[in-house]
Amino acid sequence: MAPDETSTAHNSSRAPEPVGLYPHARRAGNLLFLSGVGPRQRGQKTVPGVELDEDGNILSYDFESQCHAVFQNVRYILEEAGARWEDLVDVTVFLTNMKDDFHVYNRLYAEYFASSQPCRTTVEINCLPTPIAIELKCVAVVKG
Template sequence: MAIEFVATEKAPVAVGPYSQGIKSGNMIFTSGQLHINPETGELLKGDIQAQTRQSLENVKAILKEAGASLEDVVKVTVFVTDIEKFSLVNEIYGEYFANHKPARSLVEVSRLPLGGEIEIEAIAMK
């Protein structure tokens, strides 16, 4: 089965030696997406809800480049540095996954790259 590297200018460039996404057969894997504005390359500052929205927009852009959408997502993993913001993250997450509810894990971690507060990755099937 061939592996295809997924890359788009509508999501931030990778901050390390990895791809924005991988497509293999009917599966698409996105790398974790911080709340980086792809136009500036900088972490979006502000509240966790704006950061969540940016992370999800980055995931969405990678999926689109691979020919998929959020409706094709089967699993999401969310990493946060403050679990107390769980409900705030859920509000925005629920806007993106209102009718389609993939499996999800949300875990607190001590740190994220570049000092980020949230990172989101997804697995989709198309």
């Protein structure tokens, strides 16, 4: 079978535009795989809570606002692809500063996932492709 017969790409009209050639999500059977989702906002180059110098280096960032923004972007993608927040079954989070940011992420994650608890993996990485401190990679089960 050709790829388009077994899976469907989905792009959100509310989530930030991808920074490369990939869809926001791809459905394969009843699984929905989200590409890496960051905190940027659609139509904007800036990142919530991030202050850059004239060379594009990060001067400061508000990690909590980035967390709220990334969770909202995941929700946008899920909803437009026919899934719900509660349908998430696996979340991988990439942090650029585990030492300083993990406790904030862990607290907010507990609030957002109080009633539904997908599997979770958290890793620290050196950097992300845009000046962000967090990115999520998610898998959901689509019902119907």
